[in-house]
Amino acid sequence: MPNDRPNSWDRRAEAHTLYGFTDLPTIAARGTVVVERGEGPYIVDTEGRRYLDANSGLWNMVAGFDNPVLAKAASDQYAKLGGYHAFFGRMSDQTVMLSEKLVELSPFDRGRVFYTNSGSEANDTLVKMLWFLAGAEGQPQRRKIITRTGGYHGVTAVSASMTGKPYNSVFGLPMPGFIHVGCPHYWRFGQEGETEAQFTTRLAQELEATILAEGPDTIAAFVAEPVMGAGGVIPPSAGYFQAIQPILKRHGIPLISDEVICGFGRTGAMWGCETYDFVPDAIIASKALTAGYFPMGAVILGPELSDRIHTASEAIEEFPHGFTASGHPVGCAIALASIGLIEGGLGENVRALTPAFEAGLARLAEHPNIGEWRGKGLMGALEAVQDKATKTPFAGNLSVSERIANACTDHGLICRPLGQSIVLCPPFICTEAHLEEMFGKLEDALKQVFAEVA
Template sequence: MNSWESRADEYSFYGFTDLPSVAQRGAVVLTHGEGPYIFDTHGRQYLDGNSGLWNMVAGFDHPGLTEAAKAQYDRFPGYHAFFGRMSDQTVMLSEKLIEVSPFERGKVFYTNSGSEANDTLVKMLWFLAGSEGQPQRRKIITRWNSYHGVTAVSASMTGKPYNSVFGLPLPGFIQVGSPHYWRMGHEGESEEQFVQRLARELEATIIKEGPDTIAGFFAEPVIGAGGVIPAPKGYFQAVQAVLQRYGIPLVADEVITGFGRTGNLWGCQTYEFVPDAIISSKALTAGYFPMGAVILGPDLTDRLQAAAEAIEEFPHGFTASGHPVGCAIALKAIDLVVNEGLLENVRRLTPKFEAGLEYLSQNPNIGEWRGKGLMGALEAVQDKATKTPFPGNLSVSERIANTCTDHGLICRPLGQSIVLCPPFICTEAHLDEMFGKLEEALKKVFAEVA
């Protein structure tokens, strides 16, 4: 009972964890990281093909980030952003976020996570609707299989059936169709026809619910925790046209895609649309500090400012909002992506990353590979021709991920898919190692279950 694994099991209540796997295998207790590798209490080394949880884009021991944190802790270790008081680092980060955003101007509100940022923007939209004499504008539209967080509100936005165990979603949270063409497209339907059908379904939903009851539409440029589902060509243009007809804000949830993951600084730039607001977290601090941000475009900035001035405040915030250490780290993380080569490395590695996914998709039990930039997925199927998934009780993706762990690779099972999102500091040799180990795991597990 004195092992690290038994101690973890005795005192830790696991979240988003396959409990049968932990019961059988034990937890993996980690001690440190070097570059894209992590090490456990037994000295075993793992290439982390998931960048922690999409966020450790600069690896696990970047000296520039740790030095920025240390220097700020020495200078001013903590403060809030209430009552018109905030650190100089907070001011500098807000300036930088608007500078690198797709907006010509705007304002930033800080949280501690992407979940809280989504929750905050929903409150902002409700606050705005009430202040503008439309208190009935409460409904929030997202997509099936999307992921927006774990607070009661952001979990209600998340289009995942597991939230039913909490009695969620709350009333007024509506999901429309997922833009997963391979899985959701009709037989004989082109990708363009699929996009137009989704746009028609969105408009029909808006009309059915009442256009004047909708507060906003939230969408990830690439659905992340739904299994890496890139938007089809023209999707956001078609959706935004519908939303603009009814005066409904489009919010880009860039918690995963922001700061380089798709090959551009923002996922909305990859898909060539400008949203009304952006939700940011994860790579914002390269995972070195918990932080989220609501980045408002010009229209929402002006309207929310007017609404707040009318009652002399915006009554919302968090004790650690705009934390000076987090802001100092974020400033350095953005500099690494923009000026020190991380974004260029994502672009350089993307063709090799996509080629690796495409090669593995030739396996008869891989139905589809999909991805954008340095985020990708392989979807396991029992029958490739019919796209029939494996029975759920076989836990195929979990078995693949566990086998990868046994061979020194961390990857993530999501539904029937295996997801990869390596750190931006990876080399071609790291990708070769990642795909080599994954190929061996696929062969082993499919031999057992196919």
């Protein structure tokens, strides 16, 4: 229940803060959880309640909520150079070192990095880069961006147009020229009698038909998450990227890997594109880049796009785009420390925990009201269904996933409702004991809610 004490934290939050992506009936009924401090993978609220955060904050706090290495990196850099920009031929030494490191980590033998403050801004920047390039190379009509239904790419006007979610219609989005093709979720969208291989072939054929219908010379890029994150943790159908990449190459369309969630180890490899064995033309990064300790995003350009954009910029003497905090020295110092932690053991811990994580998901998926478990690395989802045999979802007005998430909160566990799914993406610092706690509390919540609605 909401805290009705005068001047309580949740009353103050309600009075002065506009909530984003928040179920307002839940706030009205339960109040706001105001977080005071972190303890490893746990958060502690202002009432002293402790929660295991199986969401890693928002996919990003992979090193936990009070990591001393990241705190020291920030403190040391603040004492040395507390802020600077990356305009006018000036940038910090930390920015230079991070760019070198990101290109080294990338699947590219060379390239360039452009910094933003978020993944949304990175996707927005990428589109501006492609539009700039099209005009500079005498193809001003090449402006259309293809993404997938259910994919998530951000909240700016451009990145929200890329996002294949129906809620963006309240903003009058997507803008013209943003095209959404089929979601590669075989369990949900495969046709009766269709094998997974046939499903993949059908999606590839749909993509090519869309390209031909729109005109190949009007399309600037195809942008895809290796695993759809905010779409409900949807790995691609088998062979998906191997089926679509030749089509894109044939029509001269860049393939951009949106690694905002997948990047820096979440899928078990450094990049999701490595997990699914494809090399994109550019990578969009954020979230685990700084382990959530500083707002930062990056566009990592492969050699071809890097060369072409550099040539186009030289022709007009600059690339006319940037942000005040792009390449912030403190953010870059934290990012270098975060990457050091991932390379120094956290990435290996993801791989070591993955079998136990998958086994826990599979065990809970035996419940008659869980239709599917899915995931890759330390990102997974359980899809709630009213009828398992027919894959029939619960009625929307039952708010089943929201109720499960609320019940989890009552048990001291933070997880995320997405559509009819419950999403788990625990921090990389977790142990098997943390996973056991997570699945135990989630199981209790599932039993409670399904007993109420099934």
